[in-house]
Structure formats: structure tokens, C-alpha cells
Amino acid sequence: MSESNLTYWRGTSFYINPTSRCTNNCLFCVRNFSDGVFGFNLQLSIDPTPEQLVDEIEKTWNDRFDDVAIVGFGEPTINIEGTLASIQKIKNLSSINVRMNTNGQALLIHPERNIPSELAEAGLDRIQISLNAPDPDTYFRLCQPSFGRMAFDSILEFAEKCKPLMRVELSAVNIPGVDMDACRSIADRLGVEFRERVFKGTEGSLEGILRTLRS
Template sequence: MSTQTLTYWGENTLYINASSRCSNSCVFCVRNFSDGVYGFNLRLDRDPTPEELEAAVLGKHESDFREIAIVGFGEPTVNLAGVLRVLEVAKRRLGLRTRMNSNGHGLLLYPDRDVPLELARAGLDEIQVSLNAPDAVTYLRLCRPKFGIKTFDSVIDFTKRCSKHMKTVISVVGLPGLDIEACKAIADRLEVGFRVREFKGPRDTLGEVREILRS
């Protein structure tokens, strides 16, 4: 695992690459056209262990980072044990602010656990949940979740639960034809923040998205 990129950085943020696996297969995902971000190759051969992630974080602790962001090349909660260890180290040993980007599938990945509560207790300050659709059918077409049509409602439930414990933001990628206002209405209803992310991929992907949203 020593040759794998478990941490990368930008400005004053230390980013944690907890997994390359994901329970979505989004049409517009950066993984379809890139091996990483900020010049770092983020593809992993396997999920790092909690111990490997802890060592990676502590190995960078003397740098001038103000926060730790669990934002890798896959869905972080797929490697929940690793994520919880990173949060505990960041908060209890380093005293840093923490945030994480997630697809919000935690309740489907671990149906017998209260993932939002576990994240909060471990030290997560903020979560951004990628919604990327205003309804279950559009979500199924664009994000292609392995859990099927029920996934969208579970993401909403996950977001609602997270909002009870930490700062919570719904994010969407600004795709052509996507009803951004309808997505924002969901965030407003849940009383959470809302963010539109810029799509930075190839034009042919946008064409594919347009066709999906027209169908």
C-alpha cells in the first residue's frame, strides 16, 4: 500500500482517499475520464486499513493544515472502519476540523447501523451529500446505484439524519437539463445547505447526460 495515494492536499486542506470503490456508477463521474485530481493518482488496488490511514494522517500532521477532508476517488463510507479511524485521529489527536463528501448510501451499505450517528460521534463536523437528481427515476438513470430505485429515498433519509448531528449540505453537479431548482427545493425542505458543483469533464459526457434527461 506504500505506493498508493492515501493522502493528497490543496491549500490548507489535507484530503483522505479512503477507497476507490463506489456503490454508484455515475455517468458524469470524474473516474470515467481521470485517474485523480490535483495531479495525484487516486486509484487504489484495495481499501486501506484503519491503521494505514491513521499512519498516513499522522505522517502529515506537522504540515500547516487547517482541516481534514475525507474526499477520495470512491465512496468513503464503503470503508467505514477506515473513515471512523481518520475522524477520531483528526479530532481527538490533532484537533482539526473535519468534513466528508458522500453519496449518502450509508443506510443501505450498513442497514443495521446508525451511520450518521457513528460519524458524528467519531468527530465529523460537516458532510456534503451528493444528490445529483430531483427524483428517484432521474437518480437511477444518472447515478446508476447498485441498490436500485430505492436508493434515492435512502439518500434523503441519510441526509435528514445527518442534519441532526452535523452541518449538512446537499450538492449537485451542474449538468445541462438537470432541474437544479427542484434539487434545491429538497435541500430547503430538509433545512440543509445547498451547493452546485461545476462539471469539469469532457463535452461528450454532457451529450450523454442530455440524452438521458430527455428520455
């Protein structure tokens, strides 16, 4: 892998990569093990402009795609203008539902904006918010957010604000020592869906994560 990719795909699924920047430094993140996925390089030196993203979508879009997601190597809402433009472009090309994966910290990243409403107005149909922990302390140790422990409660607030506007799903990576039932209970309390995700890192990296959680 060499040239960076703003879009990538596998089978009939199409993905958009608006940024490599993130407000988290998750111990389990795929960025710790690879420069990309599916043979695509997702490491970006700078954020693409909305125009660059739209242009790349136009170049690589194919009518065979039946699944579209805003999910790359960073937090999409950091490059919010590019993300909004990408959603709007897909909606102009197709009637397919668009989903986005996010760490849920948009209220902290853009405190002056109503990001849930902007995403809904752009046409976002579904949002998957990475919860990954049942409490602020576990989240802080596992995801290492730049916003500190306040990030956890902000994620829950973001989920509540998105709920009336689109389909919301909380997710958590199934790592030994992280209480999946407690994570699922948070989703149940908020009245949103829950998805348990498989850890895709190496055995050695998992051992390091477990040591951190036990410390």
C-alpha cells in the same frame, strides 16, 4: 501518477482517500476522466485498513492544513472502519473541523448500523451529501446506483438522520437538464444547506450524459 495515495492535498486543504469502491456509477464522475486529482493517484486496488490510513495521515499531516475532508475516489462509508479511524486521528492531531463527501447511501450499505451517530461520535463536523437529482428516476439514470431507485429516498432519510448531529449540505452537479431549483427545494424542505457544483468533465462526455437524460 503511479503509486496510489491514501492522502492528498492542495494548498492548505488536506484530503483522505479511504476507498475507490462506490455503490454508484455516476455518468459525470471524475473517475471516468482521470485516475486522480492534483497530481495524486487515487485508484486503490484494495481498501486500506484503519491502521494504514492512520499511519499515512501521521506521515503526511502538516500544521499548515486548515481544511480537512474525507473525500477520495469512492464512497467513504463503504470502508467505514477506515473512515471512522481517519476522523478520530485528525481530531487527535488538530481542532480543525472535518467534513466528508458521500453519496448518502450509508443506510443501505450498513443497514444494521447507525452510521450517522457513529460518524458524529468519531468527530465529524460536516457532511456533504451528493443529491444530484430532484427525483428517483433522474437519479437512477444519472448516478446508476447499485441499489436501484430506492437509493434516492434513502439519501433523503440519511440527510434527516444526520441533521441533528452535524452540519448537513446537499449538493448537485449543474448539468443541463437537471433541475437545480428542484434540488435546492429538497434541501430547503429538509432544512439543510445546498451547494451547486460545476461539471468538470469533457464536452464529449457531457453530450453522452445529455443523451442519457433525454432517453
